[in-house]
Amino acid sequence: MPFSVRLSSGTPARVFRDCAEVAEQFGFDQIWTGNDLLRRSGVVPVTVALAATKRIKVGSSVLNPVSMHPAEIAxxxxxxxxxxxxxxxxxxxxxxxxxxxxxxxxPPSPVRRTREGLRAVRTLLAGGVPTGWHDRASLKDGPAPTPIYVGAMGPKMLALAGREADGVLALCLPPTRIGWFTEQVGETPPGFDLACCLWVSIDEDRDAARARLAAKIAAYAGSLAPDTLAAAGLDVEKFQHVQSLMTAGDAEAATAAVDDEMLRLGIAGNVRDVVDRCLELTAPGVRHLSFGQPLGGSLVEAVALLGRHVLPQL
Known part of the structure; x- marks a missing residue:
């Protein structure tokens, strides 16, 4: 089973490089970082990490075809x-x-713009001309086959990834719904990489790990779809309350309001806790576990902790 680690948009290039070197040392297959608009460019740390490593694959998670033209992405x-x-x-x-x-x-709807961007970029990387473009609109340096993953959480985007991409970065919140996410992707060709992306917080101090995940959940409480939360058996009103505290500028109170039930959105604890939760997830259909932030107080140390103590037990 492949394993990967994901760092947030805005991660400094030097930190991402160091994490990539540690991830390679401990046997991770991939490392990713984001490219959210108005943060530090995610392309720079990817380039630096590729220069510093020899084996591990390095990815952008994700580039969007709105603020960046598909031709530039290709x-x-x-x-x-x-x-x-x-x-x-x-x-x-x-x-x-x-x-x-x-x-x-x-922009157009999320699924439409992702589908159109995916098709244009794939065509360009294969040496062709995208539909509707000028007949001279092809990459001048020849084909450059590149695996394309779709970042997805909802059923339509997951299905798009299964039909047209080489892989999917499926944000599995909470982890117990991994089976649902794999069902939405549907039948895929051999070699398709279904990365089950988790929020993970690991620390030898269990309470510290839980506190970091609570802060992450508080920060994203208002961005999580109520239908998704309800389908997972979570209390939507609790998340709305946390978001109201965040909106009022009281991040400390919002984090304190995240209870054990809400912490089910991710995985938090010491090595034994994380291993036990991950073993529960390695059911049929789960092909790739991807560990994402908050990870730990020190990103490099958290990646090393995962690589040294968690991966060998999975």
Whole structure:
């Protein structure tokens, strides 16, 4: 089973490089970082990490075809594939509606823009011309085959990934619903990489790990779809209360209001806790576990802790 680690958008390039080196040392197969609009570029740390490593694959999770034109995405992917000897992974996604609006952009629906961007980028990387483009609109340096993943959480985006991509970065919240996520992706061709992406907080101090995950959940409480929470058996009103505290500017109270039930959205605890939860998830159909932030107080130490003590037991 492949294992990967994901670092948030805005992670400094030097920190991401160090994490990539540690992840490679301890046997991770992939490492990813985001590219949210108005944060530090996610392309820079990916480039630095590829230069510092030899085996591990390094990915963007995700680039969006609205603020970045599909032609530019294909150009970046082609350049990184050439530079790394084929170790770059391209993640595509809809992008945050909030961030896009901040930039004055009014894109089509998330599924539509992701589908159109995916098809255009794939065609360009294969050496072709996307539908509706000028007949000279092809990559001038030739084909650059690159695995394309779709970042997804909802059923329509998951199904799109299963039909048209090489893999999916499926944000599995809570982890107990992994089976539902794999069902939504549907039948896939051999080699399709279904990465079950988790929020993980690991620390030798169990309480510290839980506190970090609580802070993460508080920060995202208002972004989680009520239908998704309800389907997972979680109390939507609790998340609304936490979001009201965040909106009022009281992050400390919001974090304190995250209870044990809400912590089920992710995995938090010491090594034994994390191993036990992950073993529960390695059911039929789960092919790839991806560990995402908050991870730990020190990202490098958290990656080492996962690699040294968790991966060997899975």
């Amino acid at each position: 150009m970046i992917a082609a350049g990184l594939q050439d530079f790394s000897g084929g170790r770059y992974l391209l993640g595509l996604g809809a992008g945050s509606e909030v961030f896009l609006r901040w930039a004055g952009l009014q």
